[in-house]
Amino acid sequence: MSQVIAALNRDHANITKLLKIIESEILAIAVGKAPDYPMMRDIMRYMAQHSDRFHHPKEDLIIAQLLKCDSVIRADVESIIEEHVSIRLAGLEFSGLLGAPGIDSVDVREQLGACGFAYIRALREHMLKEEKQLFPLALEVLTHKEWEFIDGALDAIDDPLFDEMNADDYRRLYRLLAERTEVCA
Ligand SMILES: [Fe+2]
Numbered sequence: 035m036s037q038v039i040a041a042l043n044r045d046h047a048n049i050t051k052l053l054k055i056i057e058s059e060i061l062a063i064a065v066g067k068a069p070d071y072p073m074m075r076d077i078m079r080y081m082a083q084h085s086d087r088f089h090h091p092k093e094d095l096i097i098a099q100l101l102k103c104d105s106v107i108r109a110d111v112e113s114i115i116e117e118h119v120s121i122r123l124a125g126l127e128f129s130g131l132l133g134a135p136g137i138d139s140v141d142v143r144e145q146l147g148a149c150g151f152a153y154i155r156a157l158r159e160h161m162l163k164e165e166k167q168l169f170p171l172a173l174e175v176l177t178h179k180e181w182e183f184i185d186g187a188l189d190a191i192d193d194p195l196f197d198e199m200n201a202d203d204y205r206r207l208y209r210l211l212a213e214r215t216e217v218c219a
């Protein structure tokens with residue numbers, strides 16, 4: 035298998051774990067428990083800054099090659115690009131609420147739950163679409179030479195949370211993730 039596809043599948047597995055943590059925190063709010071807001075903010079910061087910075091560039095390597103294909107394939111690929119934009123905006127809206135004044139008010143908590151669940155659902159559906167449609171399509175239509183080019187560009191991209199576990203910015207998040215491994219399994 036292409037190194038990039040393997041790396042993307044690993045990214046999706048890690049993102050899935052983080053989404054489960056956010057989901058469990060939102061569910062805690064719904065039953066009147068105190069959520070771990072700092073952890074939720076850390077996760078969303080990771081999603082916004084680093085998933086975009088390290089995950090999408092890998093997908094962009096594939097997308098750039100597929101955009102050279104026929105119009106039917108291009109239409110499918112363009113829908114993925116549009117989802118990257120809409121999910122990023124949904125993430126920003128959710129992150130904004132996590133930093134909002136009056137976060138413990140009923141109104142803000144209700145908004146937080148609605149936005150959080152919408153973000154989680156959109157990202158899960160997007161990853162499923164990539165795994166079931168985009169990646170198989172790429173594996174079917176791209177040439178050996180194109181995969182060599184894509185895999186050759188992968189070395190420049192790494193991930194500070196999951197590939198360099200001691201990165202200072204995400205040490206706390208990694209520790210919390212490790213503590214919640216059973217929840218995420
Ligand atoms: Fe994506």
Ligand SMILES: [Fe+2]
Pocket residue numbers: 042046089093161164
């Ligand atoms: Fe993805």
